[in-house]
Amino acid sequence: MDPTDFLQDGTVSVSDATYAVCRTDHTHPGAFATIQDETETTVVVEQDTVETVDAHEIESGWTRLTFEMDLPFELVGFLAAVTSALAEVDVSVFVISTYSTDHVFVKEEELAAAVLQLEELGCHVTD
Template sequence: MEIKKIHQDFSVCKVMDYSLVNIDAEYSFIGKTDEEKSLVCITSDVPPNVIQRDDGWKGFRIQGILDFSLIGILSKIAKILAENSISIFAISTYNTDYVLIKKENYQKALDILKDSGYEIVE
């Protein structure tokens, strides 16, 4: 399985509302519950109306369209990284899973996944 590196830096945010979010940005993941409004975006795209933010994330995508019948793809990656004390922030879209890792652990995570049989692509 291929893992494609994403070269931008990401931020994980809590926002007051989505009025200032650039929904047309290259990466913009929003999530809303009865308790909060969240945003994950490229750090340079963080809107000014954030309540909280956590910068310093790097990411990769699990390459290809992942059919809903496929089981355990993300959990295998999470398990490998957890066994090496690397935490993740996972985001799923209709087609794809994305994994964010703090910058200081990013290259180590990619090396571990490569050693575990994953192909890392630029």
């Protein structure tokens, strides 16, 4: 499978919300995502609720781009294609993968450059 086949005419939605990525010691109700490993817990919350998170560190100002496509587990290189393209235009990313799709977070000030680059890959970017 070629990852560019999924990108060509694939839909990417841009979230209306702005998010904060928080390092904390516990989960948070209402978080968009919680990632826990043996050393830390990271929660991603809408930025307007960040004051409710007991966080050690907060990185604010992220916009979520969701790849609205079912991505099979055997697909190799999808995120590499996306992140390499975004790196070409100096866009930093924070990525969360779910069972069937990927969410790529970009800083608000880098959103326009990210959208243009994804459109160059053949994606339809929607609000």
